[in-house]
Amino acid sequence: MEETHVKTILKGMAAGSVLTLISALSAHAAPSCGDNTGEKATGEPIVIGAITGKTGPDDFSNSTRAAKAYFDCLNANGGIHGRPVEYLIEDDQWNPETARQLAAKLVDDQQAVVLVGNSSYVDCGANADYYKENGVLVLAGTGVPRECFFAENYAPANAGPRVSMLGAVGYAIDELGTESVVCIGPNIPNVGTWSCDGVEELAKERGFEARTILMDPASADATSIMLQAAAYGPDAIVLGMSKGIAVPLLTAAEEQGLNEQIVFLSAASAYDLSVPETIGPGWDDRFYVNMEFNDLEADTPDNANWLAVMDEYGSPSDPRDTFAQSGYLAARIAEKALMSLDPSDINRETVTAAVENVQNFQSDIFCAPWYFGKDQPRHNANSTTRMAVSKDGKWEVVSDCAASPDPELKDIRAYEEANGL
Structure with a gap:
């Protein structure tokens, strides 16, 4: 994205964020949802589905939990023109066959008009073609594998691991003087390789070589991985692992004194409020993360509203993390589409058309307005991100919003330029 285009986006974002949720002035304000009637919706329900990986190797349901909290808030405030969601x-359960069965259940048996807040490692690959064949759209909360961003009927709210990782590497190159990098990713199909291939492509564009290490998240030895990465002599090491894997890797790196020699970065998967305190002062100003959304504690209208919704309608145990932000946003995008319809004429066809026409959804949680991208073969609207660094037991935001330099986004940038986005 050209610099002038970025400035246009951010100018529009600044104006739009003021209008986002005026009544949600702080995290302590009452949550703002729908028409804010304070009256429970009692009409005919609108069926919306979601597929998530809650049980299995890890609980990956944060996005759907946040989406549910928002829909509960919406239903308590009049729903969609009187109709509850x-x-x-x-x-x-992280099982592709199970994902296929559940998609059929939601789409065929339950007649869901749209799927919202999906967060799964297997849903995209298992069901992308099925969703297209049945004319149902997915407003995903958190997409991870490549298939989530290369499907006609699947549009995630998040940026994704590759775009996020390349946002981090781009910052390291431009701001930290990085000229050599090692990318460490999970050996999960279309996740680790896809992301680290992007790092290698960007490094080649910038005139230096990058190395890739793929690791088994369940069994790899953190010390061995760190020593292997350090042996390449990089200026920077970028991680594409979840928080639960990234922290042991950083601990092992510090034990070897690598935090004193090499800059460490991560995709947004390690952006969690607990991480800076967990890894300790040895990583102050030495561990940078990409942020797919706004600061988790930002006192801006929509971010404050997300927190208020989670506090009143979620569970205290529901994480307030970047994946929860994305689920909240997916639910709000769905609400915007549904609110544009006649409540007596809400079905899969009308909802699909309404979602496809979402062109300028603004929230201060996003860096830039979100859009579906009608007639586009794939979707990656969230590709402008921030950076933060660990310092004094907290995250300190260190950059303004910047477009990810991922070479694979050329088609996305062309669409945005052509449509004034």
């Missing part, structure tokens, strides 16, 4: 969440 019936939000049906299914757990694929």
